Amino acid sequence: MAASSVKPRIKLDKKEAKQGDLVEVKALVSHIMETGQRKSADGKVIPRKILNKFTCTVNGKEVFSADFEPAVSANPYIQFKFKATESGPVVLTWIDDDGSKIVGEDSIKVS
Amino acid sequence: MSAFMTRRQALMAGAAAVAAATLGQSTTPALAANNIDEMTKAFTGGAKPEAGKVKLDLPEIAENGNTVPITVSVESPMTDKDYVSDVIILADGNPNAGIATFHFTPASGVAEANTRIRLANTQNVVAIAKTNAGKFYTASKEVKVTIGGCGG
Numbered sequence: 001m002a003a004s005s006v007k008p009r010i011k012l013d014k015k016e017a018k019q020g021d022l023v024e025v026k027a028l029v030s031h032i033m034e035t036g037q038r039k040s041a042d043g044k045v046i047p048r049k050i051l052n053k054f055t056c057t058v059n060g061k062e063v064f065s066a067d068f069e070p071a072v073s074a075n076p077y078i079q080f081k082f083k084a085t086e087s088g089p090v091v092l093t094w095i096d097d098d099g100s101k102i103v104g105e106d107s108i109k110v111s
Numbered sequence: 112m113s114a115f116m117t118r119r120q121a122l123m124a125g126a127a128a129v130a131a132a133t134l135g136q137s138t139t140p141a142l143a144a145n146n147i148d149e150m151t152k153a154f155t156g157g158a159k160p161e162a163g164k165v166k167l168d169l170p171e172i173a174e175n176g177n178t179v180p181i182t183v184s185v186e187s188p189m190t191d192k193d194y195v196s197d198v199i200i201l202a203d204g205n206p207n208a209g210i211a212t213f214h215f216t217p218a219s220g221v222a223e224a225n226t227r228i229r230l231a232n233t234q235n236v237v238a239i240a241k242t243n244a245g246k247f248y249t250a251s252k253e254v255k256v257t258i259g260g261c262g263g
Contacts, residue, residue, distance in 0.1 A: 071211070081223060
């Protein structure tokens, strides 16, 4: 299964926010996060394959990002907040070691 | 006062000697066995982080080292002039010290993030925060791990 066909689960704690409110984002994505430390039954090292970068933009502006190492659990979960300033799409992007991307989108309405 | 300090210093020296002796007998290679010192230096550029401002929320005992919930938060006004830009999470007993780095912006509103991590064995987890002014703050917590999370 190509990484790009994975659909992340994204939940915002509110759909509509007042200016300056904190919006909490929770996101979960299916991924093996292979550490590169494990060995297969025949003694070969299973090559590393993780999502190494996560970015969240709101209305095109980056609000939060993270670099992941192999010590992040399989099916990585991330939770963070952002300050509501303008309405627009909330886009979450994960980048795989192989360069492919997993993208999920939600939106926020700011009044 | 000075007599009291001398007594305290003597006590501390004694405690340190005991700790050193205990460490000498211990066979666990976990302490600083990985690249945590290099990773810390690469992040801080050699500056010594101050204790405080950082809150690290981890379970005392993690039954499953494959998925240990961690929340890190840093006290900061998070304005354009004064905000926490980066927080690195390190562990001293994993094959690699690095776990994750969070990058915040004033638009984050609050310097707080939560994820789930792997811990190979009982060890210290360290968070170091960097502000836009180039100051560093740190906190650490020991997590006892029942079943390690890096084995095959």
